[in-house]
Amino acid sequence: MFSSLGVGVFTIVTLCLLVIVSVWLRLVNTTVQDPYLDEVFHYHQAKLFLQNNFREWNPKITTPPGLYILTYVHASLGRILLGSSTVAVTSLRHLNYDIGVFCLPYLLGKILPRLADELDKKYRLASFRSKTKDGLPKIALGHTVLNICLFPPLFFFYALYYTDVSSTLSVLCVYYCHLRGHRKSLVFAGLVSLWFRQTNIFWTAIFMGGLDLVRSLQKGRRGFEYEASPTFLDVILGSWRHTCIYDESVHQALFSDYAKSAISVAIAILSSPWVALRIIMPYIILLTAFGSFVIWNGSVVLGDKENHVASIHLAQMLYIWPFITFFSLPMLWPWLVNGIVPQQLLPRQLRFHKVRCHRTAIVVGFGFLGVSLGIVHYNTIVHPFTLADNRHYMFYIFRILLSKSLLKYLVVPVYGYCALAAIAALGGLESTQDFSIQKELDGVDTKQGEQALNTRDKPPNITPQGKSVTFVLVWLLTTALCLVTAPLVEPRYSILAWLFWRLQLPVLQPLALSQKGSNVRNDAKALWNSAYDHRLILETAWFMFINVVTGYMFLYKGFEWPQEPGNVQRFMW
Known part of the structure; x- marks a missing residue:
């Protein structure tokens, strides 16, 4: 199947994004035809790559060259399919446009149904959903995909040549591999993701590695399960003897349950270190690759090291x-x-x-x-x-x-x-x-x-x-x-x-x-009234309102700095 959401739902989501993002891109390219703010650095670096000059590097750029490599591939495909060879910033912005309209919704349309399937297995809802042939759940999931793609700090950059959109896509690719359990593909996708932004290491290695470790250790040995409201001693003994993690639902959990779960994870790892090591080995490879880069580079960032020094900022x-x-x-x-x-x-x-x-x-x-x-x-x-x-x-x-x-x-x-x-x-x-x-x-x-x-x-x-x-x-x-x-x-x-x-x-x-005494028609009606989350409609309206306001401020409320007369300064995230 083309998308786990179904062809119909995915087509509707894509068409909605196509219309909305196309309007946004057209307005930006019409009003802001020159590179703006960080686009200046990205645009000139991309031009060098498109001219096959891969050695010259702008020292003001802090992120790895993943954006420019992807731009090179995107431009090459454009020349083959469309015969276009322009390198104006207005054309380079089409990279994020294509990702936002086609790639992100497609990938999210693969990820969200998998998360919903996990929910079905946990709460045994599949029998209910089968009565309506998954129609309304797929609509709700498709609506969620649309809303995530409309998220304002992400949507704003669909029409600008920045790293954020492609970086987000690269991390989601790793997450999809994580959900499918493809460990080799995960390592490769994780290494690719590090070429877009250094902080992706935390999400590809720590976050997904942690989830993988917890999911594997939750099964425990010999089907052991904790009793209701166990004491700290029960959690410690259960974690050590059975390598079983204590994990309460957020809805039922008290603060002490968070402490118990943290202790349980640590003890379960200590009780079976080789099992834990085998589980997180792909993520250790990613951490090793990232650590090697930091040692070779002498810093986390590539350029402008003086203004981008890592610090402890707890706020x-x-x-x-x-x-x-x-x-x-x-x-x-x-x-x-x-x-x-x-x-x-x-x-x-x-x-x-x-x-x-x-x-x-x-x-x-x-x-x-x-x-x-x-x-x-x-x-x-x-x-x-x-x-x-x-x-x-x-x-x-x-x-x-x-x-x-x-x-x-x-x-x-x-x-x-x-x-x-x-x-x-x-x-x-x-x-x-x-x-x-x-x-x-x-x-x-x-x-x-x-x-x-x-x-x-x-x-x-x-x-x-x-x-x-x-x-x-x-x-x-x-x-x-x-x-x-x-x-x-x-x-x-x-x-x-x-x-x-x-x-x-x-x-x-x-x-x-x-x-x-139920039938499909009545169950479908009940499903719509009880299962479809109508907050999604409010979320769509809220995101569109924010996008319209920030877009209007960016396009039509520009101002000038006294020290730079004639240059329009624009509001943005």
């Missing part, structure tokens, strides 16, 4: 949470609303998430505030580039944060609240709605429906289908390694962190299909 792990919350506001609103508004004050249709407040959680909350305040006070790094360039939105955000001496401390609770919402969302959407309304919609008279209708004051909770604690730990570790080492705060640096968070965000909600 980056505070900034990532409002970043995720802002862009994923439509997907996180149930947790944001239910976290501050009492359930009794909300309509039944909006009671999604029950906030469980434990004494441990209160202690952890205050501990987070204390640590975060210390990080803000002692480790807030403002790179000279941030406050020297008013063309980027981060300039204005940091100027606001630093305008008042106490403001940067007052927003710390916001970081914590956003973090709770983003992590809780990975546990799935717990609905307390009365799904017995299906009886009224379908006219299905069942004993179960009668009981549900008679207990509307106590509607049944629907168990979420979310991620486990170990995924959160691996994702957090990788995000920290990727961001904490960067002194410069840029939205582009967080694209992959958001992407892997969003890929794992549960979208298809628990089904409430009738058990007796």
Whole structure:
């Protein structure tokens, strides 16, 4: 099959992107015909490669030459298929256009169904989906592919000649190999990915290696399973004797479960080091290749080493949470609303998430505030580039944060609240709605429906289908390694962190299909009302709104610097 989403769904997604991205590219190429900002460096380096000059290198460029090699291949194909040989920056921008319209949706259309299949195996939903021939789930997955491709910090660069789009594609190729278990292909794709951006090593080696290790060790020996709510001693003994990782679902987990899982992983590795080594060998090869490059180069970056020195910037792990919350506001609103508004004050249709407040959680909350305040006070790094360039939105955000001496401390609770919402969302959407309304919609008279209708004051909770604690730990570790080492705060640096968070965000909600007297038509109707996540529509509208606003600011709200009269400066991420 051409795409795991199905030809029809994939065609619709591609056509939508084709129209939207084509308009964006045409507007940019019409308004901004000369290379802008970092495009200047990338464009001139690409011209050298297209002239078969592979030895000359601009010392201001920090990333490896993957973009220019891909441009060389793309231009060669263009000459063969279209007879075009132009090297204007407006033509080079078509590389990211083609990736955004064709390559990214195709690859995401392969990845998301595989993640959904894992969900089916875990929660045994395939029998429900088969009744509608997978129609609506595929539509929801296709809608998710469309939304991810419209993600504003990524969408913006479909019409500019930057590295971010091709770099994201290269990491997703490695992830696809990881999901399919193709270890040799994974190593090759991982090495290719390092030619686009050095920080890809964290996602290709640490993130995917960690997931692979956890997935393999979760099986344990002789089918061992932990009892409900085990003690720390039970987890330690189980991990050592049976090499079995303790892994609770995010929805059910308390803070102590995160600590237990971390200890469990460490002990399971120590108890079977050779097994762990065999599992992560492909990722060790990637780390070895990257380490060899750093030793040979004398630095992580190729050029401009003085302005790109790796440092410990812990505040980056505070900034990532409002970043995720802002862009994923439509997907996180149930947790944001239910976290501050009492359930009794909300309509039944909006009671999604029950906030469980434990004494441990209160202690952890205050501990987070204390640590975060210390990080803000002692480790807030403002790179000279941030406050020297008013063309980027981060300039204005940091100027606001630093305008008042106490403001940067007052927003710390916001970081914590956003973090709770983003992590809780990975546990799935717990609905307390009365799904017995299906009886009224379908006219299905069942004993179960009668009981549900008679207990509307106590509607049944629907168990979420979310991620486990170990995924959160691996994702957090990788995000920290990727961001904490960067002194410069840029939205582009967080694209992959958001992407892997969003890929794992549960979208298809628990089904409430009738058990007796049902038919395909009624089940399809129930599936649409209970399983299709209507937040996807809000997410599409939100992303399009942001893209229109940022696009308008970039194209039509340019300004001039006094020291550079006649040169239009434009706002961008």
